[in-house]
Amino acid sequence: MDIWSLNLRHLHAVERIARLGTVNAGASAVNLSQPAITQALGRLEASLGLPLFERRHDGMIPTHAGEILAARIAAALAHVRSPHVTMSRMRAMLSVAETGSYAGASQSTGLSVPSIHRAVADLSLALRRSLVTRRGKIAITTEAGNLLARDFRLAQVELEAGLSEIEALRGHETRRIAIGAMPLSRARILPAAVARFLARRPQVRLTIVEGSRAELVEPLRGGALDVMVGALRDPLIEPDLVQHPLFDDVPAFYARHGHPLAxxxxxxxxxxxxxxxxxxxxxxLRESFERYFTDLGLELPDVPVESGSVMMIRQVLMGTDFIAVLSPDQVSVEIEAGWLRPIARLPDRFARTIGMTTRASLLPTEVQTEFFDDLAAAARECGEGQN
Incomplete structure (x- = not known):
């Protein structure tokens, strides 16, 4: 089911019925008649293929599906924060922000250019903010427009999560988890967690996006990623994110097996x-390297080769007398193969915490919670293997 076929006003009423227990409460919340809400609720349940409420003489009791959907609607509305937002306006604003033009938005949604232009203009007028400026055929979102588009994406994520969870109740697994993988998560922890998870949930689709924190943090904040795994930051500067520690990692100096210092x-x-x-x-890792030598009053060694790729660093080390500062997990395979070896360990004060970063507003789905538990279990097992 496509979320854009839903009516945000009707969804708001569903959330109020679940919270307050009567159709009348839902109708009053959105300023519609009780018969109109009753009909809308019936159509929604028919589309979903599951009842959302048990009708009793003393009120409406949400079913399991109703509880799931009501929680997702509440989370989505917390991002929307305005009664002037409709699904058509939200879709138009998102499509313009993502494509950069009204023509592109029309092509991606199938809606006409005039209808998208009108929806964005009406939204701008209702919110009393300039959301988009035009430069020829290009539509540039303002700062207010960018912030609103991020909120709308997060609302979209919540509603899509709700629908996918209901589909799972009907036996149709459509759930996905999008994972941002920073360098320190790729060697052992994340693969181990993925293997554990898929052994139980083979139908769930996992999307793993590799990159540095700088490359992954905005997709996480905007809802394109559900979790980011890697070195945590202290302090955390993004107020809309939260960090969940998994284990501590102490980097070391590595070189080829026949290095003069081995x-x-x-x-x-x-x-x-x-x-x-x-x-x-x-x-x-670069900051730890610099602090280690400067704390000792030594000049920083020359760094002729910079790379975020462990594969590239490995190849450089194997063919030269270069040294690298790496996490033990990053080169565990190379150590076992006898290609590289540790030559010195950084002091414990250089330990870094590896963990998960999520949005503070994240309401984890059942499968997300299971995957997070698998990450924690994989971290414990890898930690025990190093001791």
Whole structure:
């Protein structure tokens, strides 16, 4: 079922009926008649294929499907925050923000250009904010428009989650989890969690997007990702995100197996004489590298090769006398194969916390909660394997 076929006003009424127990309460909340809400509720239940309420002489009792959908509607309305928003206006605003033009929005939605233009203009007038400015054929969302589009995307995510959960109740698994994978999650923790999860939930679709935190944080905030896994930040600067620790990671210095410093317990000054290959500036590993040498009063070693790819760093290390600062999990396979070896460990004060980052507003679905539990279990098992 497409969420854009739904009526936001009717959904608001459903949420109020679930909360207050009567059709009359729902009708009053959205300023419609009781018969109109009764008919709308009947049509919605027919479309979903499940009853949302038990009709009793003393009121309306939400079914399990009703509880699920009501919670998602409440979460969506918390992002919408205005009675002037309709599904058509929300869809038009989102499509213009995503495509950058009214023509592109028309093509992506199948709606006419005049209807999209009118919906965005009506929304702008109702909210008393400039949402889109035009430069020729290009439609540029203002700062207010960008913030509104983000809220609308999050509302869309909640409603789609509600519909997919109801589909699952009917035996049709349509649920998906979108995961942002930062470098420190890809070697062992995330693959182990995915394997555990899919052993129980083979029908759930997982989308894994790899990238740095800078590349993943906005998709997470905007609803394109459900969770981001990797090194946590202290302090966390985004007020709409929350962090969930999984385990602590202590990086180490690595080099090829036949490196001149291998097996010598090198002093920091010994390592500083060699070139390094490291992640770019601003990343946690690079910051640990710089702080380690500056705290000792040493000049920073030369870094001729910068890369965020562990595969690239591995190849550089194997063919040269370069040194790298990496997480043990990132090179566990290379260590087992005898290609690389640790030559020194960073002090414990350089430990970083690896964990999950989610939106503060996230209301996890059943399968999301299971996946988060699997991440925690995988973190514990990998931690035990290192001890």
């Amino acid at each position: 097996g010598t317990a090198p002093a920091p000054s010994d390592m500083a004489r060699f070139p390094f290959t490291l992640a770019p500036k601003g990343t946690p």
